[in-house]
Amino acid sequence: MVESPFFIDFINELNVAYDHSSRDLLANCLFEDKLGDINSKICKELQISDNLMLDGCDSHTGEYIAEKIEDVINRVEVSKFSAIVSNNGSNVQKVHELIEKKFSNIMNVRCMSYYINLMSCDIVQHLFTDKLLKKVNILAIFFRNNARASAKFRELLNTMNIKGDVIVPYCKTRWMTAYKSIDDVLKVKVILENMAANHSDLLTND
Secondary structure (H helix, E strand, C coil): CCCCHHHHHHHHHHCCCCCCCCHHHHHHHHHHHHHHHHHHHHHHHHHCCCCEEEECCCCCCHHHHHHHHHHHHHHHCHHHEEEEEECCCHHHHHHHHHHHHHCCCCEEEECHHHHHHHHHHHHHCCHHHHHHHHHHHHHHHHHHHCHHHHHHHHHHHHHCCCCCCCCCCCECCECHHHHHHHHHHHHCHHHHHHHHHHCHHHCCCC
16 A cells, blocks of 8 residues: 555655655564564563453354463463453353363453443333334434534523533444433433424424
């Protein structure tokens, strides 16, 4: 990419005096130097650190993951590790079994965000929650597509000194938006009620 004429023109637009690096210099020298510098810093940090937690989640077989985890533990030093954090996949359960046999002092800890994700997925599938989020999305899409209503919404935010923004729509692949979307509506509830009572003409799509 760095030797592409389009990229060279782009660099020259930014700074005509800059002498850009060749592909070989970038890949074989600059990147290698930077990687070595980063690895050195990581090693120094590990030498003075204790109670480390290792993320053991991966899509490979349990034996392969266990082998890699064991390699990291041995290279860093067994006594520095307190726990291995993972999800509950069948391959990871195998990892727990293999690692516990060799390192009984290291705890196997389930990833909290993984379990919160699973619980959230169950909650949003409930009929009440599903209907609620659909209604929230109707509001979010309305204010996104209606310039006049959105402008009035922001004006009322400033007038009433309410910290908030246009409602973020719920997205199934981003489970945290379930909380964010509903929280947004609750924060601006008084504004929505004000617009319904005093600016109903803005609450209809043309």
